[in-house]
Amino acid sequence: MATPRWLDETESRAWRGHLRMSWLLNAAIERDLLRQAGLSHADYYVLASLSEVEGGRLRMSELADGILWSKSRLSHQVARMEARDLVRREGCAGDARGTFCVLTPAGRRAIEEAAPDHVESVRRHLLDVLTPEQVEALAGITTTVVERLGGGAHPVASCPVDPPANRKSTRPAPA
Amino acid sequence: MATPRWLDETESRAWRGHLRMSWLLNAAIERDLLRQAGLSHADYYVLASLSEVEGGRLRMSELADGILWSKSRLSHQVARMEARDLVRREGCAGDARGTFCVLTPAGRRAIEEAAPDHVESVRRHLLDVLTPEQVEALAGITTTVVERLGGGAHPVASCPVDPPANRKSTRPAPA
DNA sequence: AAAGATTGACCAGTCAATCTTT
DNA sequence: AAAGATTGACTGGTCAATCTTT
Numbered sequence: 001m002a003t004p005r006w007l008d009e010t011e012s013r014a015w016r017g018h019l020r021m022s023w024l025l026n027a028a029i030e031r032d033l034l035r036q037a038g039l040s041h042a043d044y045y046v047l048a049s050l051s052e053v054e055g056g057r058l059r060m061s062e063l064a065d066g067i068l069w070s071k072s073r074l075s076h077q078v079a080r081m082e083a084r085d086l087v088r089r090e091g092c093a094g095d096a097r098g099t100f101c102v103l104t105p106a107g108r109r110a111i112e113e114a115a116p117d118h119v120e121s122v123r124r125h126l127l128d129v130l131t132p133e134q135v136e137a138l139a140g141i142t143t144t145v146v147e148r149l150g151g152g153a154h155p156v157a158s159c160p161v162d163p164p165a166n167r168k169s170t171r172p173a174p175a
Numbered sequence: 176m177a178t179p180r181w182l183d184e185t186e187s188r189a190w191r192g193h194l195r196m197s198w199l200l201n202a203a204i205e206r207d208l209l210r211q212a213g214l215s216h217a218d219y220y221v222l223a224s225l226s227e228v229e230g231g232r233l234r235m236s237e238l239a240d241g242i243l244w245s246k247s248r249l250s251h252q253v254a255r256m257e258a259r260d261l262v263r264r265e266g267c268a269g270d271a272r273g274t275f276c277v278l279t280p281a282g283r284r285a286i287e288e289a290a291p292d293h294v295e296s297v298r299r300h301l302l303d304v305l306t307p308e309q310v311e312a313l314a315g316i317t318t319t320v321v322e323r324l325g326g327g328a329h330p331v332a333s334c335p336v337d338p339p340a341n342r343k344s345t346r347p348a349p350a
Numbered sequence: 351a352a353a354g355a356t357t358g359a360c361c362a363g364t365c366a367a368t369c370t371t372t
Numbered sequence: 373a374a375a376g377a378t379t380g381a382c383t384g385g386t387c388a389a390t391c392t393t394t
Contacts, residue, residue: 119181127186134312142192
């Protein structure tokens with residue numbers, strides 16, 4: 001086995017920095033979300049995904065693929081959310097194996113109320129701290145890495161972290 | 176409440192990209208580490224931190240601060256690792272409240288064997304996929320964000336993800 | 351047998367309570 | 373009372389097994 005190519009100083013800052021940043025960023029945003037909206041990040045992912053599609057309904061597997069979760073994890077999560085009346089499960093006509101996960105009115109309300117603060121939180125902790133060039137660089141970096149890691153198979157319902165519905169809303173495209 | 180400033184396309188790519196990248200990267204590296212060395216990422220953090228300090232020993236609180244964990248989490252983790260003979264706990268002369276976490280010979284061996292593959296893994300999934308400019312940009316971005324998030328209070332024992340000891344080793348500075 | 355989904359047992363992490371030493 | 377650390381109960385996630393429909 002050849003002698004390993006250890007990380008140089010910049011590489012080390014990039015890797016360790018990434019680890020710390022992920023950890024701290026996640027903690028900060030989770031904290032904000034919980035305090036302001038009573039939602040976990042996981043809740044938000046699910047609600048946001050549903051809010052972005054026509055009818056607020058998605059097959060369990062589509063939803064799971066979209067947010068890169070295992071079916072099992074999603075089942076557990078949805079069970080809990082169902083108990084809180086944020087989503088509801090419905091059988092799937094045509095393919096009796098399938099199950100739809102559907103946004104309830106309360107779920108819709110929850111995500112729409114949560115979104116503005118959440119976006120603000122993401123800005124405060126990440127985007128507004130960086131220069132526009134850095135934001136662009138981050139977009140490029142993550143796109144490249146994600147493609148390589150096979151997350152390139154893009155999510156059915158786009159990603160989970162957006163503001164609410166892009167559809168019926170009168171809001172400017174929130175992307 | 177003012178109308179929220181939704182994310183534009185680049186911002187959205189940066190934020191969602193970060194989320195996906197973190198998730199996928201963590202999964203890939205954890206998988207490699209487990210397969211190649213039988214260690215979890217958490218194990219690696221602890222072992223790496225210890226391997227980087229004189230004597231392979233650190234107070235529990237210092238160790239916890241270094242890797243941004245709660246004392247509670249570290250206690251549980253160390254208890255499990257102690258059972259596997261990777262670390263050992265020792266009382267602290269002088270301050271009887273304190274506890275040292277000490278690398279065992281087996282623990283030292285484990286981290287030293289794991290490190291080369293781990294570094295290779297980090298390169299394969301992240302660093303080698305990026306241009307040198309991107310690596311530098313990532314270092315800059317993460318440094319900025321981490322400082323803002325207060326993780327700026329730098330770790331006592333540096334960060335957790337390095338190759339083994341920088342000290343007695345004959346290796347070129349790996350950090 | 352494969353796809354869609356759920357379940358239960360188990361493991362890891364969090365939170366609040368506790369204990370000891372300073 | 374504060375600092376250092378541990379413990380136990382609870383929550384969330386993983387893995388393997390299961391069940392139904394295709």
